[in-house]
Amino acid sequence: MAACDRRELKTHLKVLLAHLLKRSYIPTPENYRGWGKTIDEQREQLRDLLTQSPSLQGYFVEVFEES
Numbered sequence: 001m002a003a004c005d006r007r008e009l010k011t012h013l014k015v016l017l018a019h020l021l022k023r024s025y026i027p028t029p030e031n032y033r034g035w036g037k038t039i040d041e042q043r044e045q046l047r048d049l050l051t052q053s054p055s056l057q058g059y060f061v062e063v064f065e066e067s
Helices: 001-026 035-052 056-064
Strands: none
Touching: 001 035, 001 056, 035 056
């Protein structure tokens, strides 16, 4: 289960960071293409995962730069 949770955390983090980067480089909100909704969803998924498995917080810090 721990390996599955780690993969899930890393996947949500990568999607979140990719969409945050896209939004920071796109000049106008009209071109965001619903990325805000995805950003909110990924943040919620990460919050839920870290709440359910607090031991993953150390792993989150570890993979943040890599992601």
